[in-house]
Amino acid sequence: MEHVAALQRTVRRCTAVVVVAVGLLVGAVSSETLPVAALLVVGSLLYLAVSAVYVSPDAAEPDATAADGE
Structure with a gap:
């Protein structure tokens, strides 16, 4: 789901x-x-300024799959 959120933010x-x-x-x-x-x-x-500075709490949490090397 991290990829979907990143794609939505990019769009x-x-x-x-x-x-x-x-x-x-x-x-x-x-x-x-x-x-x-x-x-x-x-x-x-x-909007662009705020989106560049603000990091949502969900995005700040480490991904559980990142420890697996994926």
Whole structure:
């Protein structure tokens, strides 16, 4: 199950990077000041920062199979 959690975390982080890019593109293309684009960029960057720093308690526990060499 450790691999599934890591894959889910990777998908969430990649999605956040895509949302940052979309927010920047919408902000650059739009002729008006669009607070939605700024919210997308700031929210995604905040998520990426927190996900890089925060380690869930489940992930911090050592895996029982790691001692077996697998």
